[in-house]
Amino acid sequence: MNTKRVVTMLIQTVKSEIVSHLSYIIGNNNEAAVIDPRRDCKIYQQIAKNWGAKINYIFETHRNEDYVTGSLELEKLTGATIFHGPGLPWGFGKIIKDNQEINVGTLKIKALHTPGHSPDSTSYVLYDLESGEEPVIVFTGDTLFVGDVGRTDFLGEKMTPTMSERLYDSINDKLLSLGDGVIVCPAHGSGSVCGGKIREREISTIGIEKKTNPMLNLTKDAFIKQKTSEQHQTPPYFMQMEAYNLNGPPILGEIPTPYPLTPSEFKKTAENSYIIDTRTPAAFGAAHIKDSFSLTPKRLLNVGWVADYNKPILLVVEDLHALDFAADNLFRLGL
Amino acid sequence: MNTKRVVTMLIQTVKSEIVSHLSYIIGNNNEAAVIDPRRDCKIYQQIAKNWGAKINYIFETHRNEDYVTGSLELEKLTGATIFHGPGLPWGFGKIIKDNQEINVGTLKIKALHTPGHSPDSTSYVLYDLESGEEPVIVFTGDTLFVGDVGRTDFLGEKMTPTMSERLYDSINDKLLSLGDGVIVCPAHGSGSVCGGKIREREISTIGIEKKTNPMLNLTKDAFIKQKTSEQHQTPPYFMQMEAYNLNGPPILGEIPTPYPLTPSEFKKTAENSYIIDTRTPAAFGAAHIKDSFSLTPKRLLNVGWVADYNKPILLVVEDLHALDFAADNLFRLGL
Structure with a gap:
């Protein structure tokens, strides 16, 4: 039934809810590429398979601080080449130069160095050569969001003004x-800790952002002043993300499957573990295990705030669906 | 797990391969709307359910000539209100006025009458009120495609220049x-009989089209001359589509399930039926039933060229997957 030939330019967004992370797979003419893959990355391979395409390239918009990259897992699955920008240490992948171009079928990806959020921040412009040499989509990573721009405080207070100026120049000049x-495709949607007031809508264009993004209507001085005065939270788990994404996280192949414990096993393990209870607050209020944390599925990100990475996590969940949801999302945080 | 509250502006494309038809569902704040639903329309209800939203509106971009509308099926499933433009007889739905606005959650849909392809052609502009009163997406139906514009020959040769002029004005003025x-979201992709040279890419913007769509770089006179000289095919099955989409097709609720026939039953029925063989040409060449048509899955649209709507169709298929594919696609053509 399948002619196994992708001629249409295909694009699909893969969203991870808890960290509000948006990754993208693009495909054309039996080739595909992934921008910012998440750690549970078989989904990209499945999409590519449905398209009859092979994933040949992985593009990282920057060394992420809020989720575990899936690049190495995906490289192992597919043999794809990983590209990232310069300016930060990376233990894997290749540096892509400013304006360097890579063909994906009859599409073309062009790298634009857009430092500011991170020194290695890189945006990727997609050209559809069928329609000519006009840019069609830009994958902006954490440089430009819908309704906001990226944080500039990760290198510390002293560097924030410099990074803010670089961000302003990257956005305006490039x-x-x-x-x-x-069309603007950013790496995060609303609720991400990587931005302040990202809108609910997850797709935009340069034209819409110029008209409606409050950060794009400031002078350079006002922009830097605004960015320098912002107060952001930096969860403690970002430290672990940095270690993982610098050298590459352990490759697990599969999301680890949690297994059930008998009450006596649970009690024995509990002493040296974090107990996370994802049931409703009402159920938690009615009865819960001593010293457990009540974190509903939507708030699982907060596990990264309370747990360190050296102790096991014990889950108390409503049902198997809730268990899968928790396992998937903790895996993305490297827990 | 599901908070049953859609806050994000959601949009999903539902594509029907054979007719290369693109329909869209949008959702926000527990409300959803569908643009140009196809006949097997439970998919929209499923998407809306996953979003925790209710489909309240159906917008038709025009009375379609190439596939059976799913509006009445979807209205029956959901109770949604059907809107369409003026200028052609419609046996169902309500006329939406030029510039009339409908709210869908915190989104706003504004109708723009854009006659030319059809007298009732209507485009729908989507505003995201979270970001302000700026248009974000336009659903262009068969008025503007990626790389092409709609046909203007359906009212006959005599009317083609007039309809071409109306199309030019609709596109340029509105x-x-x-x-x-x-962002431009059209009703058809490459391969549709409703356009000539529609590109493989299925998403665009007004800016990209202005730069790369050859039909948008013509003077009014050259545009009309070009449209008047085009040679398009009008398959005979369009007559049946017109009858269906004028008064509303029979509501079937489910895609009819074909049932297997014994050789003697097959032989008996075959005399008054069309026999369509979807196996590979090689298999057909090796052995086939007398007077059967060889039409591979990708060419099933051609059933509409050879069969009339008063005789049964007998299918000869490779496997159950091929049977489902044929049943789905013939249903969309009203066969």
Whole structure:
């Protein structure tokens, strides 16, 4: 039934709810590429298989601080080449140069160095050569969001003004000049700790952002002042993410499957573990295990705030669906 | 697990391969709307359910000539209100006025009458009120495609110049003026009989189309001349589509399930039926039933060229997957 030939330019967004992370797979002419893969990355291979395409490239928009990268897992599955920008240490992948171009079928990806959120921040512009040499989409990573721009405080207070200025220049000189008609695909949606006031809508264009993004209507001085005055939270688990994403996290192949414990096993393990209870607050209030944390599925990100990475986590869940949800999302945080 | 509250602006494309038809469901704040639903429409209800949203509106971009509308099926499933433009007889739904606005959660849909492909052609502009009163997406139906514009020959040769002029005015006065940053979501992709040279890419913006769509770089006179000289095919099954979409097709609720026939039953029925063999040409060449048509799955649309709607169709298929594929796609053609 399948002719195993992708001619259409295909693009699909893969979203991870808890960290509000948006990754993308693009495909054309039996080739595919993934931008910012998440750790449980078989989904990209499945999509590519449905398209009859092979994933040949992985593009990282920056060394992420809020989730575990899936690049190495995906490289192992597919043999794809990993690219990232310069300016930060990376234990894996290749540096892609400013304006370097890579063909994916009849699509073309062009790297634009857009430092500011991170020194290695890189945006990727997609050209559809069928329609000509006009940019169609830009994957902006954490540089430009829908309604906001990236944080500039990760290198510390002293560097924030410098990074803010670099972000301003990257956005104004490199992104806005692509033209109003270019579609903007950012790496995070609303609720991410990587931005402040990211909108609920997850797709935009340069033209819409120029008109409606409050950060794009500031002078350079006002922009830097605004970015320098912002107060962001930096969860303690970001330290572990940095270690993972610098050298590459352990490759597990599969999301570890939690197994059930008998009450006596649970009690024995509990002494040296974090107990996370994802049931409703009402159920937790009615009865719960001593010293357990009540974190509903939507708030599982907060496990990264309370747990360190050296102790096991014991889960108390409502049902198997809740167990899967917790296992998937903790895996993405490296827990 | 599900908070049953859609806050994000959601949009999903539902594509029907054979007719290369693109329909869309949008959702926000527990409400959803569908643009140009196809006949097997439970998929929209399933998507809306996953979003925790209720489908309250159905927007038709025009009375379609190439597939059976799913509006009445979807209305029956959901109780949604059907809207369409004026200018052609419709046996169902309500006329939406030029510039009339409908709220869907915190989104707003504004109708723009854009006659030309059909007298009732209507485009729908989506505003995301969270980010302000700027248009974000325009659903262009068969008025503007990626890389092409709609056919203008359906009212006959005599009317083609007039309809071409109306199409030119609709596109230039109403669509292009929305601004370069507006995302374009058309009703057809490459391969549709409703356009000539529609590109493989299925998403665009006004800005990209202005730069790369050859039909948008013509003077009015050249545009009309070009449209009047085009040679399009009008398959005979369009007559049946017109009858169905004028008064509303029979509501079946489910895609009819074909049942197997014994050789003697097959032989008996075959005399008054069309026999369609979807196996590979090699298999057909090796052995086939007398007077059967060889039409591989990708070419099933051609059933609409050879069969009339008063005789049964007998299918000869490779396996159950091929049977489902044929049943789904013939249902969409009203066969």
